[in-house]
Amino acid sequence: MDNSQLRAKNPVRAIHNSQFTIHNSQSSSSSPVYGLPSIICWLLILAFALFFSALAVQQHRAFQTNGLDLGNVDQALWNTAQGRFLNFTLMAPIQSRLALHVEPILLLLVPLYWFNLGSPETLLIIQAAVVALGAWPLYQLAIINNQRSMVNGHLSAGYSLLAVIFPLAYLLLPTLESAVLFDFHAVTLSATFLLFAFLALEQKKDGRFLVFALLAMACKEDMPLVVAMLGVYAGLAQRRWRLAALAIGLSAAWFSVAFFLIQPRFAAGGNIQLDRYAWLGDNPPAMLWTLFSRPDMVFNHLWQQANLPDYLIRLFFPTAFLALFSPLTLLPMLPTLAVNLLSDNPFTWRLEDFHYGAPLAPFLFISAIYGIQRINEWANQRMANGRMVNKHSPIRSFAILLHCLLLVFSIIYHHYRGFTPLARPFAWPEVTTHHQRLAALLATLPADAPVFTQSNLAPHLTQRPIIYGDFAYFTDPHFPAPAKAEEIVLDVTSFENSGGLHQFLRRELLESGHYQLVSTEDWCHRICSRPIRQAQ
Template identity: 30%
Template sequence: MPATAPRATTRTPYLLATALFLSYACWSVQRHRQLRTSGYDLGIFEQAVRGYAGLGAPVSTIKAPGFNLLGDHFHPILAVLAPFYRLAPSPITLLIAQAALIAASSIPITRLATRLAGRLAGVSAGLAYGLSWGLQSAIDFDFHEVAFAVPLLAFGLTALLERRFAAAAAWTLPLITVKEDLPATVAVIGLLVALRGRRRLGAAMILVAVGAGLLIVGVLLPALNPGHVYAYAGSTAPDGQNPLQRLFLPAVKLRTLLELAAPTLFLSLRSPLLLAAVPTLAWRFWSTNPSYWGTGFQYSAVLMPIVFVAFLDALPTIGTGRPARTACVAALAATILIPAPIRGLPDHWRVSPRAQQAKLALTRIPDGAHVAADNRLAPQLTARRTVYLFPAYPQPDVRPEWVAVTTPPDTSMAALVTMTAALDRLPAYGYREALRTNDVIIFHRQ
């Protein structure tokens, strides 16, 4: 028995990660099967990965005809998914990859908590992290490139906490290829490395991160963008508002901060590692886009590994042994009490007959065809067809052979009046109704 106990403890992080992966994957795939995914963003990212898989550029026609997605956000790391997509060309490949990446990020956190306070603490901390609202929100909303950042941060920050500085640098420097805002996070981690004694390595990380960030935002993104600008610069421009008010008001921003710290019983606030969350929070709260301020979508996923590793860093301040174990169990309880999107999993196993009928109707559109589809139907078509977003298309100079829309009209990306007007224009563009069901209308251009 004593000989097997260490082995069981060693397996625990991987068993927990496997359970999280299965839960994440089942949830994501079922959402897609029930037509609850969207062109913005699953369809867009599938088109990008499909471009890489074809040894081409990550072009997304959902954004615009010929639009290179590297001119929108800088995420060349998506090319890693290309071999998997060639084997299984489907949006489900992206959803499963995201589930695997985020689940894997629980391994170093569970392992470190186990080393600090025992197996019960490890399981509790790993579950609290895996069930945290930031990760659940990401899983519940399509696929995003930040899925790569989550394990890189988890492995990198735990390595930093264990004073494995070279490993910390090796894990965190690839964040530069995930999204253009993450070089700032790498720079802060470099500062933490320097403050913990490896000044040269930390300084090198800061220089690389700052240089890469300036190159990406100032040169690469504008060069690849059709308008030759960084598309999101406008939301960060000064507006004459008091800087403190702009950063912390309206109150939804303070609520986000509260919900970030609450799952860790506010112990994460004791750790300097929490500084790594500052760049992400700063650009989100400074932006004029309200979508960035709250707890929805994928924006908080990168904050979860930072907050929970900071929590583990602060555990010794309350004592070892029983106090630390109690804190980890309490963190799990606090995580469960905070509202999160993944609830009632058994309710989502059965695909509704209406979703099945809609998917069957879409088979009327042949493989290889060009089709304008609304936001709800687009990701059901992107694997085998060239998809544009309805109602932006068709236009006089871009008229796909087919148009597919839901009925009643999907208004997630356009107002009802806009959708109705676009439908009314279809006969003038040469489209005739080819198929109508209770949920889908398909038009074909003669």
């Protein structure tokens, strides 16, 4: 059956025809997956993992990490290892990580804390390493597409080196890099699991697909929506409706349990994530009704407040907008786009500096791979007119041009928005004498003492049962503290004296007679309740 006959029978499948048949005409020993391109890919993975692990750890040692969320994840895991399941106090009155997010993937890290291997630095290193590994399935997808083209006579094995452009551009993506550097978030890990899941889907390895789909869903309560869209993709593009139904069914079940049962169970007053969408309505049905009944209000929010045009330009620019030529593979981006852009939290509207864009990265570059393939197919039909394409064909030069175009756009965007020495401005975090003195001061605190501290000090003190970080602890007489803070540690050089906060704390703490200043050095203060406990 030729292409025209296939296109007449199934136009949706015909659009992606060459994407869904794995060619095995070459043995694994001769496949470029095992040659020089794969070595280059693994070197890129290693370089990313080492560099961003070191950079993230250096940020932590320079007190540039935060209680939200590195600190509260570390405390929740440490408490779990001590028998207090996902308990944390850094965001009191919230007492469980499950009130914020449902992330079963975190439980895989608990054994590290059993053997005293878990720490904020460990979490940062794991995050960088897992994200780096996502380049491997992306590279394999690119190789598969090049192999298909080679079977059709379009590309020779020498052009398999072009496949390395995709993992390189992926690892240069500022959206991904900022997620790695912004504390620790389980959802950042989902990018790699989603890439492996998509690769398994394309290879018709259903068991492997389900494993990685489950891992992705375990990263955050809204990830089942992304996996459900992978199921939709499997149905529309591959006509594998049974697998599609299974993926959608599992996703719907887990999303319902996580979002409507688990989170409200641990959050007083219901699911606290819904607060970001209160402008749409008081409850999920009301929010859905507003989405469909008030398109003017939704459009105004997306276009003016979330600045949708700018967001989309910055999203697709690193792929030279080639991802737009593969609309079906963009489908799994829709849930994350909706979660981010319909929120009233301006942080979620930003692709860099935070972690909210991480789940978009896999499908952005998957779509770039298939977008280039579709453009090549179109060019072949227009330029080759059915003739055999030789090595000097303009089709081949056009394919190289598209790959290079993507790389150039990726490097340009990285230069202005990225987080490596290739970008501007870049500065390696400096651990100053002040930071060293501050670390020494923190080491003097008793290991089990309830502590109050500020956000950037919190991740250095979270391996204890009780730690507070909300200044309402001092200003609200009804603050629900399970125990009194015996130690207060503040670095007045790194938190703003907003509204005379410094003077207020001095008056409330020292002049009240309940606390006394134990030590102060380089504007770092240790304030203890009476009587003073000594570190063991």
